[in-house]
Amino acid sequence: MNRKHTISVLVNNQPGVLQRVSGLFGRRGFNIESITVGESEEKGLSRMVIVTTGDDNTLEQVSKQLYKLIDVIKVVDLSANPMVGRELALIKVNAEPSARPEILGVVETFRAAVVDIGPGSLIVQVVGDSDKIDAMTELLKPYGIKELSRTGVTAMIRSIAK
Numbered sequence: 293m294n295r296k297h298t299i300s301v302l303v304n305n306q307p308g309v310l311q312r313v314s315g316l317f318g319r320r321g322f323n324i325e326s327i328t329v330g331e332s333e334e335k336g337l338s339r340m341v342i343v344t345t346g347d348d349n350t351l352e353q354v355s356k357q358l359y360k361l362i363d364v365i366k367v368v369d370l371s372a373n374p375m376v377g378r379e380l381a382l383i384k385v386n387a388e389p390s391a392r393p394e395i396l397g398v399v400e401t402f403r404a405a406v407v408d409i410g411p412g413s414l415i416v417q418v419v420g421d422s423d424k425i426d427a428m429t430e431l432l433k434p435y436g437i438k439e440l441s442r443t444g445v446t447a448m449i450r451s452i453a454k
Contacts, residue, residue: 298371298447301340304363326444341446370447377447381425386436387414402428
């Protein structure tokens with residue numbers, strides 16, 4: 293059964309690693325829905341957080357193939373555990389002065405923030421899970437979205453109380 297998977301791949305911070313990892317997904321027929329990459333807590337290592345959809349069997353095969361790549365240190369299926377996942381979006385929306393109070397109401401409801409105001413537009417920053425970003429985008433569509441930029445998901449396994 294296909295389901296959404298969020299995986300963390302710890303890699304050496306080297307040129308070409310992103311291309312090799314994404315190429316492996318493509319060869320396996322997995323679409324990468326989002327990918328974020330950045331430095332990790334260890335010097336010289338980067339963490340990739342990849343969101344993809346597939347069955348558990350195929351994901352297991354992809355994990356085994358990832359470990360065969362020389363720069364891959366560790367692969368974890370974050371979605372197999374309770375996790376925290378967040379995404380950032382910047383949304384530039386048409387906002388004539390008369391429409392701004394309504395838009396600001398939406399922004400406040402979603403605990404988002406206006407980060408830029410222009411003569412006829414606003415840029416809104418929203419942070420949350422993908423469903424929250426999708427919902428906010430839908431509510432802002434009637435005003436006219438001029439531009440939308442999303443970071444993709446970054447995630448960690450939740451800490452478990454002892």
